Amino acid sequence: MSRRLWVFLALAGTALLVSGAAVAGKRYVVGQKYRTFTQAEITIQPGETVVFRNDDDVTHNVFSRTPGNSFNLKTQKPGAQTPVTFYNEGTAEVRCAIHPRMKLLVRIKR
Ligand SMILES: [Cu+2]
Numbered sequence: 348m349s350r351r352l353w354v355f356l357a358l359a360g361t362a363l364l365v366s367g368a369a370v371a372g373k374r375y376v377v378g379q380k381y382r383t384f385t386q387a388e389i390t391i392q393p394g395e396t397v398v399f400r401n402d403d404d405v406t407h408n409v410f411s412r413t414p415g416n417s418f419n420l421k422t423q424k425p426g427a428q429t430p431v432t433f434y435n436e437g438t439a440e441v442r443c444a445i446h447p448r449m450k451l452l453v454r455i456k457r
Contacts, residue, residue, distance in 0.1 A: 372392065372432065377398070379443070384441070401426060406423065406424055407423045409449075411441045435455065
């Protein structure tokens with residue numbers, strides 16, 4: 348494994364230790380690479396978290412206007428990762444305000 352990956356794993360492990368007790372639900376990572384989401388859809392349960400990680404060399408602005416699961420990460424620079432917890436059942440349509448063809452469906456169901 349590369350050194351960068353080890354550093355990331357160490358940081359992620361530390362973050363888990365620090366916040367472990369407070370994190371109730373699972374976390375999933377969806378990247379943004381080549382101006383697209385690394386997957387077209389993901390299915391999670393209410394209370395679980397998707398970490399949006401910008402693996403690109405450009406800025407993104409990930410958001411959802413789906414009622415009950417709306418959010419706006421605003422400007423997300425390369426390398427940034429931001430967790431979003433989805434609390435309500437349904438299908439959230441996630442888009443990028445800068446790149447209109449970016450689309451991710453987050454299906455939230457028990
Ligand atoms: Cu974008």
